[in-house]
Amino acid sequence: MKIRLDNVVKTFETFRAVRDVSLEIESGELVALLGPSGSGKTTILRMVAGLEYADAGHIYFGTEDATDIPVRDRGVGFVFQHYALFPHMTVTENIAFGMKVSKVRRDKAAIDARVTELLRLVQLDGLGERFPGQISGGQRQRVALARALAVDPKVLLLDEPFGALDANVRRDLRRWLREIHQELGITTLFVTHDQEEALDLADRVVILDKGQIVQQGTPEDVCRNPASAFVMNFLGDTNRFTAAVSGGVARLGNATIPAPGFSDGPVEIFLRPSDLGWNVSGEGIPATVARVIDRPAGRRILAVTASGEAVELDVAPETQVSAQDKGIIIIERARVYAAA
Amino acid sequence: MSNPVKGRPPRVGDAPAFRRTLIGIVLALVAIVIIAPLAVIGYQAFSQGLQVYAAAIAHPDTLHAIGLTVVTALIAVPINTAFGVAAAWAITKFDFWGRRFLLVVIEIPFSISPIVAGVAYLFVYGLQGLFGPALDSADIKILFALPGIVLASMFVTAPFVARELIPLMQAQGRDLEEAATSLGASGWRTFFSVTLPNIRWALLYGVVLCNARVMGEFGAVSVVSGNIRGQTNTLPLHIELLYHDYQTAGAFAAASILALLAVVTLIAKVLLERQGAGRARRRPGLAAPAVAPKTASAEVSS
Known part of the structure; x- marks a missing residue:
């Protein structure tokens, strides 16, 4: 699904977090929002998810104006930086949660089959009965991804998905996410402050500073032709x-x-x-x-x-x-x- | 607990003399301040024999006081629990104008003397008070009746549940609820299947404290109840009355019932906790996939 942001503005009390951002994400594209902390990247992601409402401007999913659709009905898969797995549910229950609460009724067999399929996709077969507290950080993040994918979201949104992991796990998960994206072809937007992660993973990198887009382009574009001193400085x-x-x-x-x-x-x-x-x-x-x-x-x-x-x-x-x-x-x- | 390696200097607080002194002081204080008075209640209640005790309890006024206390708790505790959960939810999960103010207001009953609350209710609902005449003409009795007692008890115990939940829910943040909502869960569904299971021990503790306080409340209730024997006397008020009437055995017998109610609540809390903790320990039995994953109950801390 194609996503379009049209002059989106967000202010927290007196802080202008996002100033007039317009952005298009093509269907099936993998895009990184890259910027230092306070650049508004997470706020943009949360507005696309519907976890924050824009003060002005519009967000379109395809041709539909999604600006005022609440998060519950927006059909996005959101992966949190700290996983936000339900600690009192097993991995299986976590993944099945979205299907169980969905307005679309599914029978138990269908849910079980889907959970098994997702566990295989995220390479966690056999860990379904564990609790989040009993698996590693990298595994938790993969459960979070499986849970987000379970409801067949139109868009996948990831907030600093690898921020809390150590360097090696991070690199593996990055490659692996890239493969999953290739396999599923789902429109994906992720936020990071790590330029290496953005360049490694994304089809297109959107660089933000102080609530505004300062440059966007392929990793090659932004590396070879940084548009400003800020971009030059931030990329390395x-x-x-x-x-x-x-x-x-x-x-x-x-x-x-x-x-x-x-x-x-x-x-x-x-x-x-x-x-x-x-x-x-x-x-x-x-x-x-x-x-x-x-x-x-x-x-x-x-x-x-x-x-x-x-x-x-x-x-x-x-x-x-x-x-x-x-x-x-x-x-x-x-x-x-x-x-x- | 003795130092396993001889000749090694003690760590902080590790010296035997220090340890013994500290433990001794704590045990002595517990004995003098908590155990001894409770023991006296038990001893005095039964000092004139079981029959006198049973007769004292079976006195209609005492039975009525017990009943009134239990009814008050049955009304006030659920309402305050609902209020506490709602307040904690609102304060920790939403941003709204006056949030900090609400946080302070909720604490007021903690810091204010209960008797002040009682007098305040007198001014609001009393005959010379704010709503008094209107209530009187509508023939609704608030003061010197059950509603007044319940209201006063609720005022005093309003913060208990909320105070237990707010720090916990603040620490948990909003991620879990946001995750549930983004997966399509409704507000109620999110509350019952995500929020509640993660706060239930704190909630239970708040409810137990709230209940203990409702049953034991004296100051506020004594002002609004009017102390009518056999009608508006709760157990604590009744105990005082008996004591002033020099009915020592009756006073101590009633006091033993009040103490017993408190002990029962505490035991119930411990049992419930143990059951929950036991399940938490058993359920993640990884080796045994036979454990049904649907008996979701206990929280697994990570």
Whole structure:
């Protein structure tokens, strides 16, 4: 089912949580709402679910205006960050709950068959008689997903679905959710503050800041062409410099960075650690190594430029470098934004 | 409990002298403050023999007082339970104007002297009071009758259930109810199959406390009941009356009944709890899938 948000606004007391957000999610699409805390992403998700009502604007499910349909009748599957499994019911009872309370009557055999099918889908066969308190966090989240899917929702909504899990479980569940989505093809919207999770999982990433959409696009789009300094900064580690443009060229140290289209004046230059290199001489920013951090994939150098700015850069694992070395930071790629 | 490793310095509060002193003080206080008076009631009630005791209990005025107390509890406790659940639900699950204010108002009966409540009811429903004349002309008796006693008892015990539930329901948050609703459950369904099973022990405890207080309430009820022997005397009032009449055996006999009612409520609570806890322990018997999953009852804490 296609979802469309049309100039949606939400204010809590005096806090404008969501300002005039318009967004379209195609049928069968897997979309991530990505943003820092307080960016309004969860509020948007809860409005789509019907757990909050919009102060202004409309939410459409297909062609139907769903803005005022209560959550009970909206037909969404909602997965909570902390699972919200009913602690006094077994896994089976949890999954069957939606079918039992549904206005659509189902006989017991049909419910049992569906529960078995869902347990298989979420790979929890044989755990049906356990209580939520007796299974692991990752298993609980899968039960929560099965419970949400049991009522054949038009849309699947997930609020920080992997936020409370440790890193390894998280990665597995992410891949697994992607597979389930492929298999079921259900329109899915999820909220996360973890850029890696959003880029890993989603067909399309919607980046929010202060209640507004600042950029949306495929993971490739937003990674290769961050629309603003905020997006650049939020998507990964960056080094930020201010520099002056003159004649379409910015100068950092003794390196020149093309800044086409910028009029003369101050700009912000963002450099990712992987966009930088280290050399004993050449064109770049002269710096002194303060510390070297070793990681499985390479070495990260924490350097200080001659003018006292801290810079982080990633170099190949075999690079020979140690603290107090002097050298040049080579700029391989840079992004220039108008000064804020 | 002795230190298993010799020569190791004691942890905080681990020194034998400290431990013995502390336990001794607590036991002595319990004996002097709680056990001894209760024992005296039992002893005095039976001091003149079983027959005198039975006669004292069987006195029509005493029987009437017992009946009135039980009836009052049967009316006041269910109403206050419903009120407490509704108030706790409203305060913890909804955002509305005046929520904090309501939270404070609910506590007022805790902090106010019951006699003040009684006098207040006198001013509201009494003949010279607010609704007095209107009620009098409609021939509705509130004061010096059962309705007044029930109202005064309800005022005094209004916070008991709500106070037990609010902290728990606040800690549980709204996620479970939101989940149930998003799955299509109605409000009632959500309450009965999701909320209630998760608050039932706190609810039970609140009901037991509420009941104990209703049965034992003296101050507020003594003002509004008028102390008419055999008509509006509840058990606590009757005990005082007997005592003032120097009918020691009768007073202690009645007091023993009141104490007994309290003990019975406590035992009932413990039994119910144990049954629930036992089921909680038994049901998750993973090894035995034979356990019927439909006997949903006990909460499994995670």
